[in-house]
Amino acid sequence: MIDRLAIPLPWLDRAGRLSWLKLAVFAGCVAPALYLAAAYRLDALGAKPITALIHATGEWAVRILLFCLAISPLRRIADWPKVLVVRRMLGVAVMAYAVAHLTLYAVDQNLILTKVASEIALRLYLTIGFVALIGLIALGLTSTDAAIRNLGPNWHRLHRLVYTIAVLALAHYFLQSKIDVTDPVFSAGLFLLLMGWRVMRRFKWPERPWSLLLLALLAGLVTAGLEAAWYGLASGVPASLVLAANLDFSGPIRPAWWVLGIGLLLPVAALVRRPRVPSAGPAPARRPATEARAPRVQEPLSPPA
Template sequence: MRSDVAAASRPLSFAWPWLDRAGRLSWLKLAVFLACIAPACELAAAYRLDALGAKPITALIHGTGEWTIRFLLASLAVTPLRRIADWPRLILVRRMLGVTAMAYALAHLALYVVDQNYDLAKVASEIAVRIYLTIGFVALVGLIALGATSTDAAIRRMGPNWHRLHRLAYTIAVLGLAHYFLQAKIDVSSPVFWTGLFLLLMGWRILKRVTAPEKPWMLLLLALGVAGLTALLEAAWYGLASGVPAGLVLAANLDFSGQIRPAWWVLAVGLLLPLTALARPSRAGAATGRRAPVRPAARTPGPSFSTKA
């Protein structure tokens, strides 16, 4: 603990996001940092080259909103992946991913203000009367709260309350996905896919409370179950929102002549988890060919934006 406090007090060496707590270059953090800024650079370049269609600001609004969801789910995926892959250092990038989600969410709102010709009164009224905008704004406020308290100083100052606050990341993800669904309106293939991945992450956390979710057969069952749940979710949404019979939507999952339905993509991602568990090296048994005994994992304080575990 003392070493963490001492490292956190260094004013310059830890300021750059690609450095570790000792001030050394972390190739993992550098790679993730470049991945975080790449979508923003791509969107900016597309806008500069007039490649965003007839409504470029609308395209930017949608793009930043989608990347907000992606980076938020990426931050929630850190804990499962570091356990399944036995990669403890992955925790170093959780804060960066969470803060990046907040940054894209702020850009999302700022672009909406631009789209409304900087009329803040109109923006406020739209947020108040349109339910999907209200949901999105509440999620944004939550992201700002998590981002503002993601520093080491905030962790020490807030104590146990910090853990309670950062558990709101789950609720914020639900609100963000609901906003995504309601905004998409007709074609919800993308929101269904990302919701399926969220269910995969939450399913792993539920398993962690009752069993050891790193076992390949458990991860396989999780992937199959969540894929089925994703298909049901898509059918239910179309049935309730547009009156399309649920049976037709479910049957579309077996028709591979057109678009591959989101449930199959969720299954493909889910199957990577047991494969990763099977490929995970056995540290203590690597030299002897024997599998190392399973050791209890360090307790993770919740779905935080912090690097502490």
């Protein structure tokens, strides 16, 4: 009698125990797919349900990718090391939604693969999206423990491509949105916020509440500028009008304010984080220099951040 599954359940930790964090993240990853399936079954996706599914799966791939990139800030700023255990699950979810995105596009083309291939080759935004998808598949297939062992240091080099993939995914998102780029601008603003934090880490700038506040303000301003530049270049709308719309609160709140609001969570997390207090017990005995150290076990990451 087999008492264990060959493939471990995603909500279990390495010891086979239930992880409420992994269970919550797994439910969050699956929920959009279940909602979209139910909406399709109930004919609630409008006149072009397949087109709606194509857009929705692509949007969720970008959203979950941004969640992946937010893992490291959560771990360091909020002092939450356990959050690392869900990074691989999020990475695989990104790949799954991206594959569903392309599959649905093929369905929309009546599964004529030659037509799908020609469209990808001839339309720039489809080419960019396809390259990003290939990258996501490469990261997803190499997110296993065996791949980490076999690739060694090359694994980290490969998975650093996640930043390039994110840029390509956002470019695809912008180009396919055409007229209304509110959601792509918001996603790009969050990406800039997360990359700004990485720049701070790269140059060892202090991660204090005041510096994180400046980062949030800068990300919001750059997001507003990005929106104005896109509309100015793509549709000829004067940048001044787009920037002025950020100060008009009678309509929908512009993406820059949402990015600023989310960015403000960083200094708040730094303020409420309790500093670690060293224990008052005796200092541990020093390990002899000749004693071999046990290898450090690391949760596989997909993608790293």
